[in-house]
Amino acid sequence: MINLKKSFEDALEFVNNKVCFVRCDLNMPSTDGKITDLSRLDKVVPTIKEILLRNGKIILISHFGRPNGKFNETLSLKPMVPLLEKRIGKIIKFCDEDIKNSDKLKKKINKLNAGNILLLENIRFYKEEEENDPNFSRNLSSLGDIYINESFSSSHRKHSSITGISAFLPSFPGKLFQYELQNLNHIVKEMQKEKSIAILGGSKVSTKTGIIENLSKKFNKILIGGAMANTFLASQGVNIGKSFIESRLLEKTNYIYTVNKDKIILPIDCIVSKSENNEMNSAVDIGNVKNDDLIFDIGPKTRKIFYNEILKHEKLLWNGPLGLFEKKPFDNGTNYVSSIVSKHKSDRFFSIAGGGDTISALKNSGYIDDFSFISTGGGAFLEFIEGKSLPGIEILNN
Incomplete structure:
Protein backbone atom coordinates (compact mmCIF):
# COMPACT_ATOMS: atom_id res chain seq x y z
CA MET A 1 0.00 0.00 0.00
CA ILE A 2 1.23 3.48 -0.91
CA ASN A 3 -0.26 6.68 0.46
CA LEU A 4 0.19 10.15 -0.99
CA LYS A 5 1.54 12.93 1.20
CA LYS A 6 -0.09 15.63 -0.95
CA SER A 7 -3.50 15.86 -2.57
CA PHE A 8 -5.18 17.41 -5.58
CA GLU A 9 -7.06 19.63 -3.13
CA ASP A 10 -3.69 20.97 -1.95
CA ALA A 11 -2.85 21.91 -5.54
CA LEU A 12 -6.13 23.79 -5.99
CA GLU A 13 -5.08 26.26 -3.30
CA PHE A 14 -2.25 27.49 -5.54
CA VAL A 15 -3.59 27.39 -9.12
CA ASN A 16 -5.21 30.84 -9.25
CA ASN A 17 -3.66 32.70 -12.21
CA LYS A 18 -0.77 30.20 -12.22
CA VAL A 19 0.55 28.19 -15.18
CA CYS A 20 -0.27 24.59 -14.35
CA PHE A 21 1.35 21.69 -16.15
CA VAL A 22 -1.12 18.81 -16.27
CA ARG A 23 0.55 15.59 -17.36
CA CYS A 24 -2.32 13.52 -18.76
CA ASP A 25 -2.46 10.34 -20.84
CA LEU A 26 -3.99 10.79 -24.29
CA ASN A 27 -2.31 7.61 -25.53
CA MET A 28 -5.57 5.93 -26.49
CA PRO A 29 -6.23 2.80 -28.56
CA SER A 30 -6.59 3.44 -32.28
CA THR A 31 -7.26 1.45 -35.44
CA ASP A 32 -6.29 2.74 -38.89
CA GLY A 33 -5.55 6.15 -37.39
CA LYS A 34 -8.94 6.44 -35.69
CA ILE A 35 -9.18 6.47 -31.88
CA THR A 36 -11.44 3.65 -30.75
CA ASP A 37 -11.72 4.39 -27.03
CA LEU A 38 -11.76 7.85 -25.44
CA SER A 39 -11.85 6.67 -21.81
CA ARG A 40 -8.51 8.20 -20.84
CA LEU A 41 -9.47 11.56 -22.30
CA ASP A 42 -12.87 11.55 -20.61
CA LYS A 43 -11.37 10.77 -17.21
CA VAL A 44 -9.00 13.76 -17.18
CA VAL A 45 -11.76 16.29 -17.97
CA PRO A 46 -12.97 16.76 -14.32
CA THR A 47 -9.43 17.70 -13.25
CA ILE A 48 -9.13 20.26 -16.04
CA LYS A 49 -12.51 21.78 -15.20
CA GLU A 50 -11.68 22.14 -11.50
CA ILE A 51 -8.45 23.98 -12.31
CA LEU A 52 -10.32 26.26 -14.71
CA LEU A 53 -12.92 27.04 -12.03
CA ARG A 54 -10.07 28.39 -9.93
CA ASN A 55 -8.69 30.51 -12.78
CA GLY A 56 -5.66 28.39 -13.53
CA LYS A 57 -3.79 28.49 -16.85
CA ILE A 58 -3.34 24.95 -18.12
CA ILE A 59 -0.58 23.41 -20.23
CA LEU A 60 -1.48 19.85 -21.16
CA ILE A 61 1.37 17.38 -21.69
CA SER A 62 0.92 13.88 -23.10
CA HIS A 63 2.49 11.23 -25.27
CA PHE A 64 0.90 9.22 -28.04
CA GLY A 65 2.34 6.02 -29.45
CA ARG A 66 6.05 5.28 -29.80
CA PRO A 67 7.66 7.88 -32.08
CA ASN A 68 11.12 7.08 -30.67
CA GLY A 69 12.17 10.68 -30.21
CA LYS A 70 11.30 11.81 -33.73
CA PHE A 71 8.44 13.76 -35.29
CA ASN A 72 5.78 11.51 -36.77
CA GLU A 73 2.72 13.23 -38.20
CA THR A 74 0.53 10.16 -37.65
CA LEU A 75 1.27 10.43 -33.90
CA SER A 76 0.59 14.15 -33.55
CA LEU A 77 -1.69 15.32 -30.75
CA LYS A 78 -3.29 17.96 -32.96
CA PRO A 79 -6.35 15.75 -33.73
CA MET A 80 -7.02 15.67 -29.98
CA VAL A 81 -7.88 19.39 -29.93
CA PRO A 82 -11.50 19.12 -31.17
CA LEU A 83 -12.07 16.09 -28.90
CA LEU A 84 -10.94 18.08 -25.87
CA GLU A 85 -12.85 21.20 -26.90
CA LYS A 86 -16.08 19.23 -27.22
CA ARG A 87 -15.76 17.84 -23.69
CA ILE A 88 -14.41 20.90 -21.91
CA GLY A 89 -16.46 23.51 -23.75
CA LYS A 90 -13.51 25.83 -24.32
CA ILE A 91 -11.14 26.66 -27.15
CA ILE A 92 -7.86 24.73 -26.84
CA LYS A 93 -4.71 26.31 -28.21
CA PHE A 94 -2.26 23.90 -29.83
CA CYS A 95 1.49 24.39 -29.70
CA ASP A 96 3.59 22.51 -32.24
CA GLU A 97 6.64 24.71 -31.73
CA ASP A 98 9.93 23.27 -30.50
CA ILE A 99 9.67 22.82 -26.74
CA LYS A 100 13.44 23.14 -26.49
CA ASN A 101 13.17 26.72 -27.79
CA SER A 102 11.88 27.82 -24.40
CA ASP A 103 12.15 31.58 -25.10
CA LYS A 104 9.80 31.34 -28.07
CA LEU A 105 7.40 29.10 -26.19
CA LYS A 106 7.54 31.31 -23.11
CA LYS A 107 6.21 34.25 -25.14
CA LYS A 108 3.25 32.12 -26.18
CA ILE A 109 2.61 31.01 -22.61
CA ASN A 110 2.87 34.58 -21.30
CA LYS A 111 -0.10 35.45 -23.50
CA LEU A 112 -2.29 32.88 -21.73
CA ASN A 113 -5.07 34.32 -19.62
CA ALA A 114 -6.69 32.68 -16.60
CA GLY A 115 -8.90 29.87 -17.87
CA ASN A 116 -6.88 29.30 -21.07
CA ILE A 117 -5.62 25.86 -22.14
CA LEU A 118 -2.59 25.05 -24.26
CA LEU A 119 -1.90 21.54 -25.55
CA LEU A 120 1.75 20.76 -26.30
CA GLU A 121 2.75 18.48 -29.14
CA ASN A 122 3.52 14.81 -28.41
CA ILE A 123 6.19 14.91 -25.69
CA ARG A 124 7.79 11.73 -27.03
CA PHE A 125 8.77 13.53 -30.23
CA TYR A 126 11.74 14.57 -28.07
CA LYS A 127 14.28 11.86 -27.26
CA GLU A 128 15.09 13.75 -24.06
CA GLU A 129 11.66 12.80 -22.68
CA GLU A 130 12.37 9.08 -22.36
CA GLU A 131 16.00 9.76 -21.45
CA ASN A 132 14.74 11.89 -18.54
CA ASP A 133 17.28 14.52 -19.54
CA PRO A 134 17.69 16.98 -16.63
CA ASN A 135 18.30 19.99 -18.89
CA PHE A 136 15.17 19.21 -20.89
CA SER A 137 13.21 18.88 -17.63
CA ARG A 138 14.64 22.13 -16.28
CA ASN A 139 13.82 24.08 -19.45
CA LEU A 140 10.30 22.67 -19.56
CA SER A 141 9.67 23.39 -15.89
CA SER A 142 10.78 27.01 -16.34
CA LEU A 143 7.62 27.58 -18.39
CA GLY A 144 5.21 26.80 -15.54
CA ASP A 145 4.48 27.31 -11.86
CA ILE A 146 2.88 24.04 -10.73
CA TYR A 147 2.98 20.42 -11.92
CA ILE A 148 0.01 18.05 -11.60
CA ASN A 149 0.41 14.38 -12.48
CA GLU A 150 -2.86 13.10 -13.93
CA SER A 151 -1.21 10.19 -15.71
CA PHE A 152 -1.12 7.31 -13.27
CA SER A 153 -0.89 5.04 -16.33
CA SER A 154 2.56 6.47 -17.14
CA SER A 155 3.85 6.69 -13.59
CA HIS A 156 5.94 3.53 -13.82
CA ARG A 157 8.21 5.46 -16.22
CA LYS A 158 11.20 7.58 -15.22
CA HIS A 159 10.51 10.09 -17.96
CA SER A 160 11.06 13.82 -18.02
CA SER A 161 7.35 14.69 -17.93
CA ILE A 162 6.71 12.23 -15.08
CA THR A 163 9.67 12.53 -12.71
CA GLY A 164 11.99 15.11 -14.29
CA ILE A 165 9.76 18.20 -14.07
CA SER A 166 8.74 17.29 -10.52
CA ALA A 167 12.28 17.92 -9.34
CA PHE A 168 11.94 21.60 -10.26
CA LEU A 169 8.31 22.49 -9.49
CA PRO A 170 5.78 22.11 -6.66
CA SER A 171 4.14 18.83 -7.68
CA PHE A 172 0.79 17.27 -6.86
CA PRO A 173 -1.37 14.29 -7.86
CA GLY A 174 -4.42 14.87 -10.03
CA LYS A 175 -7.98 14.02 -9.04
CA LEU A 176 -8.03 10.82 -11.10
CA PHE A 177 -4.52 9.90 -9.93
CA GLN A 178 -5.74 9.99 -6.32
CA TYR A 179 -8.82 7.93 -7.15
CA GLU A 180 -6.74 5.31 -8.97
CA LEU A 181 -4.40 4.96 -6.02
CA GLN A 182 -7.26 4.75 -3.53
Whole structure:
Protein backbone atom coordinates (compact mmCIF):
# COMPACT_ATOMS: atom_id res chain seq x y z
CA MET A 1 0.00 0.00 0.00
CA ILE A 2 1.23 3.48 -0.91
CA ASN A 3 -0.26 6.68 0.46
CA LEU A 4 0.19 10.15 -0.99
CA LYS A 5 1.54 12.93 1.20
CA LYS A 6 -0.09 15.63 -0.95
CA SER A 7 -3.50 15.86 -2.57
CA PHE A 8 -5.18 17.41 -5.58
CA GLU A 9 -7.06 19.63 -3.13
CA ASP A 10 -3.69 20.97 -1.95
CA ALA A 11 -2.85 21.91 -5.54
CA LEU A 12 -6.13 23.79 -5.99
CA GLU A 13 -5.08 26.26 -3.30
CA PHE A 14 -2.25 27.49 -5.54
CA VAL A 15 -3.59 27.39 -9.12
CA ASN A 16 -5.21 30.84 -9.25
CA ASN A 17 -3.66 32.70 -12.21
CA LYS A 18 -0.77 30.20 -12.22
CA VAL A 19 0.55 28.19 -15.18
CA CYS A 20 -0.27 24.59 -14.35
CA PHE A 21 1.35 21.69 -16.15
CA VAL A 22 -1.12 18.81 -16.27
CA ARG A 23 0.55 15.59 -17.36
CA CYS A 24 -2.32 13.52 -18.76
CA ASP A 25 -2.46 10.34 -20.84
CA LEU A 26 -3.99 10.79 -24.29
CA ASN A 27 -2.31 7.61 -25.53
CA MET A 28 -5.57 5.93 -26.49
CA PRO A 29 -6.23 2.80 -28.56
CA SER A 30 -6.59 3.44 -32.28
CA THR A 31 -7.26 1.45 -35.44
CA ASP A 32 -6.29 2.74 -38.89
CA GLY A 33 -5.55 6.15 -37.39
CA LYS A 34 -8.94 6.44 -35.69
CA ILE A 35 -9.18 6.47 -31.88
CA THR A 36 -11.44 3.65 -30.75
CA ASP A 37 -11.72 4.39 -27.03
CA LEU A 38 -11.76 7.85 -25.44
CA SER A 39 -11.85 6.67 -21.81
CA ARG A 40 -8.51 8.20 -20.84
CA LEU A 41 -9.47 11.56 -22.30
CA ASP A 42 -12.87 11.55 -20.61
CA LYS A 43 -11.37 10.77 -17.21
CA VAL A 44 -9.00 13.76 -17.18
CA VAL A 45 -11.76 16.29 -17.97
CA PRO A 46 -12.97 16.76 -14.32
CA THR A 47 -9.43 17.70 -13.25
CA ILE A 48 -9.13 20.26 -16.04
CA LYS A 49 -12.51 21.78 -15.20
CA GLU A 50 -11.68 22.14 -11.50
CA ILE A 51 -8.45 23.98 -12.31
CA LEU A 52 -10.32 26.26 -14.71
CA LEU A 53 -12.92 27.04 -12.03
CA ARG A 54 -10.07 28.39 -9.93
CA ASN A 55 -8.69 30.51 -12.78
CA GLY A 56 -5.66 28.39 -13.53
CA LYS A 57 -3.79 28.49 -16.85
CA ILE A 58 -3.34 24.95 -18.12
CA ILE A 59 -0.58 23.41 -20.23
CA LEU A 60 -1.48 19.85 -21.16
CA ILE A 61 1.37 17.38 -21.69
CA SER A 62 0.92 13.88 -23.10
CA HIS A 63 2.49 11.23 -25.27
CA PHE A 64 0.90 9.22 -28.04
CA GLY A 65 2.34 6.02 -29.45
CA ARG A 66 6.05 5.28 -29.80
CA PRO A 67 7.66 7.88 -32.08
CA ASN A 68 11.12 7.08 -30.67
CA GLY A 69 12.17 10.68 -30.21
CA LYS A 70 11.30 11.81 -33.73
CA PHE A 71 8.44 13.76 -35.29
CA ASN A 72 5.78 11.51 -36.77
CA GLU A 73 2.72 13.23 -38.20
CA THR A 74 0.53 10.16 -37.65
CA LEU A 75 1.27 10.43 -33.90
CA SER A 76 0.59 14.15 -33.55
CA LEU A 77 -1.69 15.32 -30.75
CA LYS A 78 -3.29 17.96 -32.96
CA PRO A 79 -6.35 15.75 -33.73
CA MET A 80 -7.02 15.67 -29.98
CA VAL A 81 -7.88 19.39 -29.93
CA PRO A 82 -11.50 19.12 -31.17
CA LEU A 83 -12.07 16.09 -28.90
CA LEU A 84 -10.94 18.08 -25.87
CA GLU A 85 -12.85 21.20 -26.90
CA LYS A 86 -16.08 19.23 -27.22
CA ARG A 87 -15.76 17.84 -23.69
CA ILE A 88 -14.41 20.90 -21.91
CA GLY A 89 -16.46 23.51 -23.75
CA LYS A 90 -13.51 25.83 -24.32
CA ILE A 91 -11.14 26.66 -27.15
CA ILE A 92 -7.86 24.73 -26.84
CA LYS A 93 -4.71 26.31 -28.21
CA PHE A 94 -2.26 23.90 -29.83
CA CYS A 95 1.49 24.39 -29.70
CA ASP A 96 3.59 22.51 -32.24
CA GLU A 97 6.64 24.71 -31.73
CA ASP A 98 9.93 23.27 -30.50
CA ILE A 99 9.67 22.82 -26.74
CA LYS A 100 13.44 23.14 -26.49
CA ASN A 101 13.17 26.72 -27.79
CA SER A 102 11.88 27.82 -24.40
CA ASP A 103 12.15 31.58 -25.10
CA LYS A 104 9.80 31.34 -28.07
CA LEU A 105 7.40 29.10 -26.19
CA LYS A 106 7.54 31.31 -23.11
CA LYS A 107 6.21 34.25 -25.14
CA LYS A 108 3.25 32.12 -26.18
CA ILE A 109 2.61 31.01 -22.61
CA ASN A 110 2.87 34.58 -21.30
CA LYS A 111 -0.10 35.45 -23.50
CA LEU A 112 -2.29 32.88 -21.73
CA ASN A 113 -5.07 34.32 -19.62
CA ALA A 114 -6.69 32.68 -16.60
CA GLY A 115 -8.90 29.87 -17.87
CA ASN A 116 -6.88 29.30 -21.07
CA ILE A 117 -5.62 25.86 -22.14
CA LEU A 118 -2.59 25.05 -24.26
CA LEU A 119 -1.90 21.54 -25.55
CA LEU A 120 1.75 20.76 -26.30
CA GLU A 121 2.75 18.48 -29.14
CA ASN A 122 3.52 14.81 -28.41
CA ILE A 123 6.19 14.91 -25.69
CA ARG A 124 7.79 11.73 -27.03
CA PHE A 125 8.77 13.53 -30.23
CA TYR A 126 11.74 14.57 -28.07
CA LYS A 127 14.28 11.86 -27.26
CA GLU A 128 15.09 13.75 -24.06
CA GLU A 129 11.66 12.80 -22.68
CA GLU A 130 12.37 9.08 -22.36
CA GLU A 131 16.00 9.76 -21.45
CA ASN A 132 14.74 11.89 -18.54
CA ASP A 133 17.28 14.52 -19.54
CA PRO A 134 17.69 16.98 -16.63
CA ASN A 135 18.30 19.99 -18.89
CA PHE A 136 15.17 19.21 -20.89
CA SER A 137 13.21 18.88 -17.63
CA ARG A 138 14.64 22.13 -16.28
CA ASN A 139 13.82 24.08 -19.45
CA LEU A 140 10.30 22.67 -19.56
CA SER A 141 9.67 23.39 -15.89
CA SER A 142 10.78 27.01 -16.34
CA LEU A 143 7.62 27.58 -18.39
CA GLY A 144 5.21 26.80 -15.54
CA ASP A 145 4.48 27.31 -11.86
CA ILE A 146 2.88 24.04 -10.73
CA TYR A 147 2.98 20.42 -11.92
CA ILE A 148 0.01 18.05 -11.60
CA ASN A 149 0.41 14.38 -12.48
CA GLU A 150 -2.86 13.10 -13.93
CA SER A 151 -1.21 10.19 -15.71
CA PHE A 152 -1.12 7.31 -13.27
CA SER A 153 -0.89 5.04 -16.33
CA SER A 154 2.56 6.47 -17.14
CA SER A 155 3.85 6.69 -13.59
CA HIS A 156 5.94 3.53 -13.82
CA ARG A 157 8.21 5.46 -16.22
CA LYS A 158 11.20 7.58 -15.22
CA HIS A 159 10.51 10.09 -17.96
CA SER A 160 11.06 13.82 -18.02
CA SER A 161 7.35 14.69 -17.93
CA ILE A 162 6.71 12.23 -15.08
CA THR A 163 9.67 12.53 -12.71
CA GLY A 164 11.99 15.11 -14.29
CA ILE A 165 9.76 18.20 -14.07
CA SER A 166 8.74 17.29 -10.52
CA ALA A 167 12.28 17.92 -9.34
CA PHE A 168 11.94 21.60 -10.26
CA LEU A 169 8.31 22.49 -9.49
CA PRO A 170 5.78 22.11 -6.66
CA SER A 171 4.14 18.83 -7.68
CA PHE A 172 0.79 17.27 -6.86
CA PRO A 173 -1.37 14.29 -7.86
CA GLY A 174 -4.42 14.87 -10.03
CA LYS A 175 -7.98 14.02 -9.04
CA LEU A 176 -8.03 10.82 -11.10
CA PHE A 177 -4.52 9.90 -9.93
CA GLN A 178 -5.74 9.99 -6.32
CA TYR A 179 -8.82 7.93 -7.15
CA GLU A 180 -6.74 5.31 -8.97
CA LEU A 181 -4.40 4.96 -6.02
CA GLN A 182 -7.26 4.75 -3.53
CA ASN A 183 -8.89 1.85 -5.39
CA LEU A 184 -5.67 0.00 -6.10
CA ASN A 185 -4.71 0.31 -2.44
CA HIS A 186 -8.10 -1.19 -1.60
CA ILE A 187 -7.58 -4.36 -3.60
CA VAL A 188 -3.98 -4.75 -2.40
CA LYS A 189 -5.06 -4.31 1.21
CA GLU A 190 -8.18 -6.46 0.98
CA MET A 191 -6.66 -9.31 -1.01
CA GLN A 192 -7.32 -12.52 0.88
CA LYS A 193 -5.96 -15.63 -0.71
CA GLU A 194 -9.09 -17.78 -0.46
CA LYS A 195 -11.43 -15.01 -1.69
CA SER A 196 -9.44 -13.44 -4.54
CA ILE A 197 -9.28 -14.42 -8.19
CA ALA A 198 -7.42 -12.88 -11.13
CA ILE A 199 -8.00 -13.01 -14.88
CA LEU A 200 -4.92 -12.39 -17.00
CA GLY A 201 -5.11 -12.24 -20.78
CA GLY A 202 -3.66 -10.35 -23.70
CA SER A 203 -1.05 -11.36 -26.21
CA LYS A 204 2.27 -11.42 -24.36
CA VAL A 205 3.20 -13.34 -21.25
CA SER A 206 6.63 -11.65 -21.25
CA THR A 207 5.15 -8.57 -19.57
CA LYS A 208 3.27 -10.60 -16.97
CA THR A 209 5.53 -13.34 -15.60
CA GLY A 210 6.29 -11.20 -12.54
CA ILE A 211 2.66 -10.42 -11.84
CA ILE A 212 1.65 -14.08 -12.23
CA GLU A 213 4.30 -15.18 -9.74
CA ASN A 214 3.33 -12.40 -7.34
CA LEU A 215 -0.43 -13.01 -7.55
CA SER A 216 0.02 -16.74 -7.13
CA LYS A 217 1.17 -16.01 -3.56
CA LYS A 218 -1.85 -13.83 -2.78
CA PHE A 219 -4.74 -15.07 -4.94
CA ASN A 220 -6.65 -18.31 -4.74
CA LYS A 221 -6.98 -18.77 -8.51
CA ILE A 222 -5.47 -17.24 -11.65
CA LEU A 223 -7.38 -17.69 -14.91
CA ILE A 224 -5.20 -17.36 -18.00
CA GLY A 225 -6.57 -16.61 -21.46
CA GLY A 226 -5.70 -14.65 -24.58
CA ALA A 227 -2.67 -15.42 -26.72
CA MET A 228 -0.48 -15.55 -23.60
CA ALA A 229 -2.22 -18.82 -22.74
CA ASN A 230 -0.68 -20.31 -25.91
CA THR A 231 2.81 -20.08 -24.43
CA PHE A 232 1.65 -21.81 -21.24
CA LEU A 233 -0.10 -24.55 -23.23
CA ALA A 234 2.91 -25.06 -25.51
CA SER A 235 5.15 -25.35 -22.44
CA GLN A 236 3.00 -28.32 -21.40
CA GLY A 237 3.53 -30.03 -24.74
CA VAL A 238 0.18 -28.99 -26.24
CA ASN A 239 0.09 -28.41 -30.01
CA ILE A 240 -1.13 -24.87 -30.59
CA GLY A 241 -0.78 -24.95 -34.39
CA LYS A 242 0.39 -21.70 -35.95
CA SER A 243 -0.78 -19.61 -33.00
CA PHE A 244 1.41 -16.89 -31.55
CA ILE A 245 3.77 -17.95 -28.76
CA GLU A 246 6.85 -16.53 -27.08
CA SER A 247 9.25 -19.44 -27.52
CA ARG A 248 11.95 -17.96 -25.30
CA LEU A 249 9.54 -18.14 -22.36
CA LEU A 250 8.56 -21.79 -22.65
CA GLU A 251 10.91 -22.85 -19.87
CA LYS A 252 9.80 -19.98 -17.61
CA THR A 253 6.07 -20.59 -18.14
CA ASN A 254 6.55 -24.31 -17.57
CA TYR A 255 8.22 -23.53 -14.24
CA ILE A 256 5.48 -21.06 -13.21
CA TYR A 257 2.72 -23.50 -14.11
CA THR A 258 4.41 -26.49 -12.46
CA VAL A 259 4.92 -24.59 -9.18
CA ASN A 260 1.38 -23.14 -9.22
CA LYS A 261 -0.61 -25.91 -10.87
CA ASP A 262 -3.20 -25.82 -8.09
CA LYS A 263 -3.85 -22.11 -8.72
CA ILE A 264 -3.46 -21.51 -12.45
CA ILE A 265 -6.34 -22.54 -14.70
CA LEU A 266 -5.56 -22.79 -18.41
CA PRO A 267 -8.10 -23.11 -21.25
CA ILE A 268 -9.38 -26.63 -21.94
CA ASP A 269 -10.87 -25.67 -25.31
CA CYS A 270 -10.51 -22.85 -27.80
CA ILE A 271 -11.89 -21.23 -30.95
CA VAL A 272 -9.71 -21.86 -33.99
CA SER A 273 -9.68 -20.60 -37.57
CA LYS A 274 -7.23 -20.46 -40.46
CA SER A 275 -7.00 -16.66 -40.24
CA GLU A 276 -8.57 -13.82 -38.27
CA ASN A 277 -10.59 -12.82 -41.34
CA ASN A 278 -11.80 -16.33 -42.14
CA GLU A 279 -15.51 -16.66 -41.37
CA MET A 280 -15.07 -20.39 -40.77
CA ASN A 281 -14.19 -21.10 -37.14
CA SER A 282 -14.83 -23.91 -34.71
CA ALA A 283 -14.53 -24.85 -31.06
CA VAL A 284 -12.04 -27.64 -30.38
CA ASP A 285 -10.65 -29.19 -27.23
CA ILE A 286 -7.09 -28.35 -26.33
CA GLY A 287 -5.17 -31.29 -27.75
CA ASN A 288 -7.20 -31.34 -30.96
CA VAL A 289 -5.71 -28.20 -32.48
CA LYS A 290 -4.41 -28.89 -36.00
CA ASN A 291 -1.00 -27.85 -37.27
CA ASP A 292 -2.43 -25.11 -39.50
CA ASP A 293 -4.93 -23.79 -36.92
CA LEU A 294 -4.77 -20.40 -35.23
CA ILE A 295 -6.27 -19.92 -31.76
CA PHE A 296 -8.29 -16.71 -31.44
CA ASP A 297 -10.44 -17.14 -28.32
CA ILE A 298 -11.18 -19.37 -25.35
CA GLY A 299 -13.82 -22.01 -26.02
CA PRO A 300 -17.31 -22.46 -24.50
CA LYS A 301 -16.17 -25.03 -21.92
CA THR A 302 -13.42 -22.73 -20.68
CA ARG A 303 -15.83 -19.80 -20.52
CA LYS A 304 -18.12 -21.71 -18.17
CA ILE A 305 -15.21 -22.81 -15.99
CA PHE A 306 -13.94 -19.22 -15.70
CA TYR A 307 -17.47 -17.94 -15.04
CA ASN A 308 -18.12 -20.46 -12.26
CA GLU A 309 -14.72 -19.85 -10.65
CA ILE A 310 -15.45 -16.12 -10.36
CA LEU A 311 -18.77 -16.92 -8.66
CA LYS A 312 -16.86 -18.56 -5.82
CA HIS A 313 -14.81 -15.44 -5.03
CA GLU A 314 -15.33 -11.96 -3.59
CA LYS A 315 -12.43 -10.05 -5.17
CA LEU A 316 -11.73 -9.99 -8.93
CA LEU A 317 -8.75 -8.46 -10.69
CA TRP A 318 -8.82 -8.44 -14.52
CA ASN A 319 -6.07 -7.49 -16.96
CA GLY A 320 -6.13 -8.41 -20.63
CA PRO A 321 -8.76 -9.67 -23.10
CA LEU A 322 -9.39 -13.42 -23.40
CA GLY A 323 -9.37 -13.43 -27.19
CA LEU A 324 -8.97 -11.29 -30.30
CA PHE A 325 -11.88 -9.11 -29.19
CA GLU A 326 -11.46 -6.62 -32.05
CA LYS A 327 -12.74 -9.25 -34.47
CA LYS A 328 -16.15 -10.86 -34.03
CA PRO A 329 -16.86 -13.60 -33.02
CA PHE A 330 -13.54 -13.79 -31.15
CA ASP A 331 -14.89 -11.39 -28.53
CA ASN A 332 -17.37 -13.99 -27.26
CA GLY A 333 -15.05 -15.36 -24.58
CA THR A 334 -14.39 -11.96 -23.02
CA ASN A 335 -18.06 -10.99 -23.33
CA TYR A 336 -19.36 -14.16 -21.67
CA VAL A 337 -16.92 -14.14 -18.76
CA SER A 338 -17.33 -10.40 -18.11
CA SER A 339 -21.11 -10.83 -17.89
CA ILE A 340 -20.59 -12.44 -14.48
CA VAL A 341 -19.73 -9.02 -13.01
CA SER A 342 -23.25 -7.72 -13.65
CA LYS A 343 -24.78 -10.80 -12.01
CA HIS A 344 -22.37 -11.21 -9.10
CA LYS A 345 -23.20 -7.92 -7.41
CA SER A 346 -23.09 -7.74 -3.63
CA ASP A 347 -21.63 -5.55 -0.92
CA ARG A 348 -18.75 -7.99 -0.60
CA PHE A 349 -17.89 -8.39 -4.29
CA PHE A 350 -15.23 -5.96 -5.54
CA SER A 351 -14.06 -6.04 -9.16
CA ILE A 352 -11.24 -4.04 -10.71
CA ALA A 353 -9.89 -4.04 -14.26
CA GLY A 354 -7.06 -2.14 -15.89
CA GLY A 355 -5.11 -1.68 -19.10
CA GLY A 356 -5.88 -0.04 -22.44
CA ASP A 357 -6.90 -3.20 -24.31
CA THR A 358 -8.77 -4.45 -21.25
CA ILE A 359 -10.88 -1.30 -21.12
CA SER A 360 -11.61 -1.49 -24.85
CA ALA A 361 -12.57 -5.17 -24.59
CA LEU A 362 -14.85 -4.60 -21.60
CA LYS A 363 -16.47 -1.59 -23.25
CA ASN A 364 -17.11 -3.78 -26.25
CA SER A 365 -18.72 -6.38 -23.98
CA GLY A 366 -21.17 -3.85 -22.55
CA TYR A 367 -20.31 -4.75 -18.94
CA ILE A 368 -17.62 -2.20 -18.15
CA ASP A 369 -19.92 -0.08 -15.98
CA ASP A 370 -20.64 -3.08 -13.75
CA PHE A 371 -17.04 -3.17 -12.48
CA SER A 372 -16.33 -1.56 -9.11
CA PHE A 373 -13.37 0.31 -10.59
CA ILE A 374 -11.64 0.67 -13.95
CA SER A 375 -7.99 1.70 -13.87
CA THR A 376 -6.55 3.68 -16.79
CA GLY A 377 -3.17 2.09 -16.09
CA GLY A 378 -1.66 -0.79 -18.01
CA GLY A 379 1.96 -1.35 -17.02
CA ALA A 380 1.59 0.95 -14.01
CA PHE A 381 -1.51 -0.96 -12.90
CA LEU A 382 0.34 -4.29 -13.05
CA GLU A 383 3.50 -3.02 -11.38
CA PHE A 384 1.52 -1.51 -8.52
CA ILE A 385 -0.40 -4.75 -7.94
CA GLU A 386 2.89 -6.62 -8.16
CA GLY A 387 4.16 -4.52 -5.27
CA LYS A 388 6.72 -2.50 -7.20
CA SER A 389 7.49 1.13 -6.44
CA LEU A 390 6.29 3.59 -9.10
CA PRO A 391 8.68 6.52 -9.82
CA GLY A 392 5.76 8.86 -10.53
CA ILE A 393 4.39 8.28 -7.03
CA GLU A 394 7.78 8.38 -5.31
CA ILE A 395 8.65 11.80 -6.72
CA LEU A 396 5.32 13.26 -5.55
CA ASN A 397 6.08 12.13 -2.01
CA ASN A 398 9.65 13.43 -1.94
